[in-house]
Each structure stands twice: as C-alpha cells, then as structure tokens.
Amino acid sequence: MVWVPRCNLFDPARNNDTPFLRTLVDGCHAIDLPMKKTLFFATLLLATTAWAQKFEGLALTPPMGWNSWNTFAANIDENLIRETADTMIANGMRDAGYVYIVVDDCWEAKERDAAGNIVADPKKFPSGMKALGDYLHSKGFKFGIHNCAGTETCAGFPGGRGHEYQDALKYASWGVDYLKYDWCNHGTADARETYKTMRDALHKAGRPVVFSLCEWGQNKPWEWAKDVGHLWRTTGDIMSAYDARQRWENGWKLILDLQYTLVPGEGPDDGIGQYAGPGHWNDPDMLEVGNKGLTLAESRAHFSLWCMIAAPLIAGNDVRHMSKEVHDIMTDKNVIAIDQDPLGKQGWRFRAETGREIWVRDLAGGDMAVCVLNTGATAADLTTDWSVMSSILHGDYAVRDVWAKKDLGTTRTPRTDHVESHDVMLFRLSRLPPSDG
Ligand code: GLA
Numbered sequence: 001m002v003w004v005p006r007c008n009l010f011d012p013a014r015n016n017d018t019p020f021l022r023t024l025v026d027g028c029h030a031i032d033l034p035m036k037k038t039l040f041f042a043t044l045l046l047a048t049t050a051w052a053q054k055f056e057g058l059a060l061t062p063p064m065g066w067n068s069w070n071t072f073a074a075n076i077d078e079n080l081i082r083e084t085a086d087t088m089i090a091n092g093m094r095d096a097g098y099v100y101i102v103v104d105d106c107w108e109a110k111e112r113d114a115a116g117n118i119v120a121d122p123k124k125f126p127s128g129m130k131a132l133g134d135y136l137h138s139k140g141f142k143f144g145i146h147n148c149a150g151t152e153t154c155a156g157f158p159g160g161r162g163h164e165y166q167d168a169l170k171y172a173s174w175g176v177d178y179l180k181y182d183w184c185n186h187g188t189a190d191a192r193e194t195y196k197t198m199r200d201a202l203h204k205a206g207r208p209v210v211f212s213l214c215e216w217g218q219n220k221p222w223e224w225a226k227d228v229g230h231l232w233r234t235t236g237d238i239m240s241a242y243d244a245r246q247r248w249e250n251g252w253k254l255i256l257d258l259q260y261t262l263v264p265g266e267g268p269d270d271g272i273g274q275y276a277g278p279g280h281w282n283d284p285d286m287l288e289v290g291n292k293g294l295t296l297a298e299s300r301a302h303f304s305l306w307c308m309i310a311a312p313l314i315a316g317n318d319v320r321h322m323s324k325e326v327h328d329i330m331t332d333k334n335v336i337a338i339d340q341d342p343l344g345k346q347g348w349r350f351r352a353e354t355g356r357e358i359w360v361r362d363l364a365g366g367d368m369a370v371c372v373l374n375t376g377a378t379a380a381d382l383t384t385d386w387s388v389m390s391s392i393l394h395g396d397y398a399v400r401d402v403w404a405k406k407d408l409g410t411t412r413t414p415r416t417d418h419v420e421s422h423d424v425m426l427f428r429l430s431r432l433p434p435s436d437g
Pocket of ligand 1: 069
C-alpha cells in the first residue's frame with residue numbers, strides 16, 4: 001500500500017516544531033507502530049534537510065556593504081540608493097568589497113495591499129523594488145532590505161509577523177540577496193522560533209539570502225543563531241560617538257566593551273568572540289566611520305577595531321560626500337584584509353589598562369593582528385613590549401604598521417609610538433623562520 005501522509009509537512013503557517021511534530025504523529029495514527037516510527041524519522045529527516053536550514057556557503061567572511069539607516073533614517077528613496085551605488089563604483093568601495101547595499105527601515109508603504117503583500121512606498125520608490133534590485137545587480141552589487149519579525153517595524157511600517165512565507169516569496173521576486181530582520185513589536189513571540197520561521201520561509205522561497213538577525217542580543221543569539229542566520233546583532237544601536245550614551249544608543253567604544261562583557265571569562269574564550277566563524281558572525285552594528293560626532297582618529301580606531309573583531313563592515317555614512325581621509329580609511333585593503341581574514345577567528349581583548357587597550361587576532365597562516373588603542377583623553381607615547389604577549393606568540397615575528405604601510409623591525413625589540421587620543425596603532429605580525437630567531 002502506498003502511504004500518503006495526511007499531515008502537511010510543508011504547511012507554511014507552522015511557527016514552531018512542537019505543533020508540527022504533533023500534527024505529524026496525529027496524521028500517521030492509522031499505520032502500525034514500527035512502520036510509524038520508520039516513517040516518522042524518515043519524514044523528520046526529510047523535513048530537516050529540506051527545511052530546517054539556512055543557506056550555506058554565504059558570508060564566509062563578514063559581509064561588507066552600505067546601509068541607509070545611520071545617516072538617512074526615514075529620508076530614503078530610490079535616487080539616493082542609485083546614487084550611492086554609482087558613487088561606490090566611482091570611489092572604489094564596491095571593488096574594495098562593499099557589495100551589499102541595504103535599504104533599511106521606512107521603504108515600505110504604510111499598509112500592505114488587499115492581498116496582504118508588502119509593498120514599497122510608491123512616492124519614495126516609484127520604479128518599484130524589483131527595478132531597484134535589477135539596477136543594483138547590473139552594477140555588480142547585491143540587494144539588501146530591512147524588515148521586522150514583529151507586527152510593525154521600529155518606525156511603524158508593516159512587519160513580517162504572520163506573513164513570513166508571503167514576504168519571502170516577494171523578496172525573492174525582487175531579487176533580494178540580504179535581509180536584515182529587526183525585533184520591534186514582537187509581543188510575546190519567542191525569538192528563536194520566530195527567526196527560524198523566517199529562515200525557513202527564505203529557504204522555501206529558494207533564492208539564497210544572507211539572513212541578518214537584528215534582535216539586539218536580547219536572547220543571546222550567539223548561543224543559538226548559528227543555524228538560523230549568517231550574522232546577529234549583539235547589542236542595541238550604535239551612535240556616532242566614541243563613548244557617549246543615549247537610552248537605546250551607545251558610542252562605538254561602549255558597544256565594543258559590550259562585545260567583551262556579554263559573556264564573562266578570561267582569555268580568547270572570553271566574550272562572545274568564540275561564537276563567531278565563517279558563515280556566522282557577531283554583528284556589533286554598522287559603521288559610523290566618517291559621520292559627525294567622531295574625530296578622524298576615532299573613525300580610524302572604530303574601523304580598526306571592527307576589523308579586529310571580524311565585524312560585518314556595513315558603511316553607514318553618506319558616501320557621496322566624504323573626505324579623502326575617510327575614503328582612505330574605508331578602502332584600505334590591508335586593514336580590510338584583517339577583517340576578511342579567511343580563518344574567520346574573531347579577535348579579543350588581551351589587555352585593558354589605564355589609558356590603553358591591546359586587542360589581538362589570530363590570522364590565517366600564523367600571522368597575528370595587534371591593535372593598541374589609546375583610551376586616554378590626550379595623545380600619549382605608548383610602549384608595546386612584545387614580551388608581555390609571549391604566552392600567545394610563537395617565536396619571533398616581523399612587525400608591520402598596517403595604516404602607515406611600513407615595516408617596523410621585529411618583536412624582539414619593544415617599540416614606542418605617539419598615539420593621538422582615541423587613535424590606534426594597528427600591527428600585523430608575520431612569523432620569522434626559526435633560523436632568523
Ligand atoms: C532598530 C535597528 C536599527 C535600525 C532601526 C530601524 O533600531 O537596530 O539598526 O534598523 O531599527 O527602525
């Protein structure tokens with residue numbers, strides 16, 4: 001006899017695994033027990049492989065791109081996005097790796113259409129989102145979009161709750177490659193189950209999408225989101241400041257500290273760095289590099305430290321009007337190479353002492369990045385004595401100043417550098433052959 005399951009395994013309405021499994025068992029009650037068991041596990045396996053997965057092979061290094069929120073908030077339209085893309089080609093950002101152009105909140109019309117479809121604001125995006133996606137693709141970019149796991153986005157536009165499968169199909173039809181999914185207005189929803197529903201919906205829609213969870217670290221996504229998305233926000237929002245704080249927003253230094261204190265401990269397994277790796281990254285929020293509120297030194301240090309912690313590099317400035325200095329920070333290929341290092345190991349804070357911090361990161365091929373941050377309010381002469389790092393170094397290394405693009409000798413000799421307030425020295429260490437030692 002051919003068994004036709006009465007249970008609909010592919011019911012888009014399912015929200016979590018428990019009712020789903022119950023349906024499966026109920027639907028199979030007419031079959032004898034061993035057969036039931038076999039069918040149960042075979043079907044479960046099928047369901048797991050067919051459904052319960054994110055798109056693999058994406059974001060093997062931290063995603064790079066641009067997002068509209070930090071500078072433009074609600075003031076977005078298709079011209080801004082196209083001009084940004086055009087500028088990023090002309091100024092070399094695209095070729096430096098910034099390929100995801102993400103339209104954040106406020107692109108939607110206030111209401112879904114009569115069929116429940118999410119629609120773009122016809123005034124801001126008169127050509128429609130498919131046309132925008134086509135434009136970005138034709139220019140060598142990938143198309144990113146923002147929405148929310150709750151009933152409404154943080155800015156009050158329609159959210160995805162209850163429309164996950166419908167929205168995922170819509171996004172696929174527009175050519176969306178990246179979805180940032182927020183957490184406002186989620187009511188009593190369970191974060192893990194809610195994000196899994198959207199993951200499954202995206203997977204069912206069939207177009208590979210980088211899934212960016214924006215749940216602000218409230219439910220410790222580093223512990224469970226590896227199989228759900230490709231990156232997860234770890235904190236509330238960043239703001240364009242060094243260490244200022246508002247109710248919901250923190251300057252980048254405070255956000256950086258939080259990465260480290262969210263999970264207590266000591267050494268490289270301290271903090272949340274241990275949870276990151278190729279295809280699954282901690283996201284300390286988008287860059288404020290080049291925005292008002294940061295000195296050039298603070299922008300350089302912010303960029304350096306985001307690279308040290310393998311953060312997604314999502315520019316948040318107006319790239320159409322940026323200084324040469326800011327441009328040079330954001331497109332420095334040797335600094336970006338630290339962020340994009342193929343080993344994918346997040347760096348960690350080796351030492352925090354009065355006036356400075358030392359961050360270290362293991363790189364592919366035995367290299368190491370070391371970043372010394374002047375946390376003081378004035379410029380200082382900071383001495384880096386490599387011998388204090390002997391527990392994590394393996395012999396002697398050649399030392400290169402990454403920003404100055406200069407070789408600086410070896411780790412056999414301590415060095416002293418004059419570092420401006422909130423600026424960094426960023427070193428790349430390369431192992432010397434033992435014969436040189
Ligand atoms: C939240 C997110 C931000 C941004 C806004 C948009 O605050 O954390 O990054 O997407 O929503 O409303």
